[in-house]
Every structure is written in structure tokens, then in C-alpha cells.
Amino acid sequence: MTEKLTLTSPADLRAYVPHLLGGTPTESFVVLTATAGALGATLRVDAPMDAAPLGFAQTVTSLAAQDENATACYLIVYTDETSTDARFPYAAHVAALGNELATARMPVRKVYLVTSTHWAAYGSTERNPLEQITDSNANATLTFMGSAAAVDVYNPALLGKWVEPVQVPVRTEESVEEARREWGTALDADGMPDHETARKLAAWFQDKYIRDFLMADTITTNNGVILDIILGKFNGRPDWKRVDHAETIAFELMKAVPEGQRAPMLTLMGWLQWLKGSGKHAARYLKLAVEDVHGYQFAEQLYDLISSVYIAEVAKNQETAYKRPTS
Incomplete structure (x- = not known):
């Protein structure tokens, strides 16, 4: 503001x-x-x-x-x-x-x-x-001024119950590049991906190696080291509007897959909330991820990090931290 x-x-x-x-x-x-x-x-x-x-x-x-x-x-x-x-x-x-x-x-x-x-x-x-x-x-x-005291894109009532699972693609150098290119296109577009594209993106998120690249690509400014990016260590201020859009897209992808395949997107949403400085919402999404896929390791690790009161580096700096948008 x-x-x-x-x-x-x-x-x-x-x-x-x-x-x-x-x-x-x-x-x-x-x-x-x-x-x-x-x-x-x-x-x-x-x-x-x-x-x-x-x-x-x-x-x-x-x-x-x-x-x-x-x-x-x-x-x-x-x-x-x-x-x-x-x-x-x-x-x-x-x-x-x-x-x-x-x-x-x-x-x-x-x-x-x-x-x-x-x-x-x-x-x-x-x-x-x-x-x-x-x-x-x-x-x-x-x-x-347009601020909302409670912003939550997660609405379980909108999630489909009779959706076919997606098939995890074979990981190749070409498929990784295609996934990153498609994800970047979705983030840069104004609207939501169509159903076919949403299922394709959700399938790529099932592969933990590709998932990590897609999460890192969500952030517009970084040093290229995925671990640093996951810990919120960036070279400058992220494009927070793009991050907000990514969270909305993540929920759209969840609507395109059944239970048991939503954990990667829930983890992305939790991670983005943590980067914004909202541990409360982050913890909620990460718990939902573990409920969706029991023992989903990445979500459990992030939850442990948040529970130890570790704050993302980007959220500590007033120059780079998320500012709740006004409309």
C-alpha cells in the first residue's frame, strides 16, 4: 500500500x-x-x-x-x-x-x-x-483502499470429485524445458489455463525434479540456485503480482486432478504464502498437502521449517517483502 x-x-x-x-x-x-x-x-x-x-x-x-x-x-x-x-x-x-x-x-x-x-x-x-x-x-x-483482511484462493467446494488422474510424464531434458516454458506462459497470461493445459501442468508438478524447477521459475528474481530460492533468498524484489497469479493458477490445477495428486500444488501455495510472510496460511496449505498425500516429504520439510519460526529471507527485508495489494 x-x-x-x-x-x-x-x-x-x-x-x-x-x-x-x-x-x-x-x-x-x-x-x-x-x-x-x-x-x-x-x-x-x-x-x-x-x-x-x-x-x-x-x-x-x-x-x-x-x-x-x-x-x-x-x-x-x-x-x-x-x-x-x-x-x-x-x-x-x-x-x-x-x-x-x-x-x-x-x-x-x-x-x-x-x-x-x-x-x-x-x-x-x-x-x-x-x-x-x-x-x-x-x-x-x-x-x-481495496485491501482484504482475509485472502484465500482455496475453496474445496470447487474441487472436482470425479476427475481422472494425470499420468506423470517421462522426465527428459526436452520435457523439463517444455514444462518450464508452459509454466512461464501460464504465469505471464492474464487468465487461467484451459482444462487440457491445466492437466498437463499438474502432471509435470507430480515429478519432484520438475516441480522444483517450476517453483523456482515462479520467482522473477533469483540467483539460479534452487535451494536458495526455496529458502526465499533472492537478488531483488520478486514480481509479487506474478506470485499472486501463480497461487490462483495452482488452485486451478488442483481442480483438474483428483485427490492424491493435489499435494504438489498445495505445497506451492503454502510456499508462496510463506514467502509473503504469512506462516498461518502457509501451514494450512502444507497440512492439506500431507493430508492429500500421506508423508509428502517436501510439504513436511517446509512445515518443519515454518514451525521452527524460520522466516523467509525475502520477507525480512522491507524493500523486497510482499505488500498486500490494493485494487
Whole structure:
């Protein structure tokens, strides 16, 4: 978003987060860095559950500190966990994180709690209705600008149930080049591939060697090393509009094949969401991939990477990170 947005209330800050992350977090800690009256990076990690408070706090702080310009931050705890006191869920973790962030010279200005029924300043007895967030000036402004707080191209109701499986093609130098050429053409086109082309592309995605090349080719700027590309290490800013289009195409390919052959496309969608900085949506797609093909190794490996709070290199840099589009 290139327009300047002024946040004037706690509800505005709460409303801003779903637009940045592509949906309202659940069971999460969200850290928003700040400097000179402006917000910087946004970091979402899963709620710590059984993690040791100090180790959790140190990990989150090391990630937040990658915003080298930050001089302060805000913390929002999204949870329905109550423990012994509903006002202080994950109290030890919040305290440890506050200490670590202060030591890193980016002290926490405010801590807020958001549940499925209300929001409040952390530790207070107040119960503010969630409607204050949806009715806030920031939410209205962002919606008017064309931002959507929840963007999800995956709709299982649209997936066919009586579709013939595709045959995995024989891998040759020529077939790899043809697959990459067809995938590039689909990414550069405005619309969706026809049914025959969708099935052909879906068949190529079944081959893990070709799949990796197609995933790498989705990114317009890279150093040519597939492992680096998978880890989000690029030479410049990707064409994020092309990435959005790739995710939509991936779902179109899923409609052209039966269950048991959708895992590669679900993994692509999860990977693209991770590159955008949305671990929540990434994890969802990767779990669906493993459900589609039990033990689908690539999806399991990416899920383990995300679960260890590893953030894609491209998402750490404000110059290269995904900016949610406006229409």
C-alpha cells in the first residue's frame, strides 16, 4: 500500500494486523516494530504453548531485531487460552519477551490481548467488543483502499470429485524445458489455463525434479540456485503480482486432478504464502498437502521449517517483502 495510513487508536492498530497478515491471527504472538512514530516490520509466531519463556522470548526478539531501525514495538497476544487468570495468558512468556525486547533497545510500548470474544489492554479487566476493530477508521480506510483482511484462493467446494488422474510424464531434458516454458506462459497470461493445459501442468508438478524447477521459475528474481530460492533468498524484489497469479493458477490445477495428486500444488501455495510472510496460511496449505498425500516429504520439510519460526529471507527485508495489494 502506497497510501499513508494514520492509526489513532488501539482499535486501529488491531485492525491493521489482519490486513498485513492476510487474516486475523489465532493462538499467536504478533510483534509490530516501530520507529519515529511509524510502524515497521510485523512478526507473527505461534503461541508458545509448552515452550520455555526465556528461549521463546530470545527467539522472537532475534527475529524482531532484524528491523535494525526499530526503537520500540507493540505486542498483541491472540489467544483463547485462560490458564489461571484470563487477564494474563502466557504471563511468563509476555514478561520474558518484554525483558528481551527492552534489552535489545526496542521496548514494548503496549501489550494487547485479543480473544475470540473481546479485546483488551493486557492485564486489564476491560472487555472491549471486537466490533470496535471492524468498525475502526483504519479498517474502513483499508477496505476502501481495496485491501482484504482475509485472502484465500482455496475453496474445496470447487474441487472436482470425479476427475481422472494425470499420468506423470517421462522426465527428459526436452520435457523439463517444455514444462518450464508452459509454466512461464501460464504465469505471464492474464487468465487461467484451459482444462487440457491445466492437466498437463499438474502432471509435470507430480515429478519432484520438475516441480522444483517450476517453483523456482515462479520467482522473477533469483540467483539460479534452487535451494536458495526455496529458502526465499533472492537478488531483488520478486514480481509479487506474478506470485499472486501463480497461487490462483495452482488452485486451478488442483481442480483438474483428483485427490492424491493435489499435494504438489498445495505445497506451492503454502510456499508462496510463506514467502509473503504469512506462516498461518502457509501451514494450512502444507497440512492439506500431507493430508492429500500421506508423508509428502517436501510439504513436511517446509512445515518443519515454518514451525521452527524460520522466516523467509525475502520477507525480512522491507524493500523486497510482499505488500498486500490494493485494487
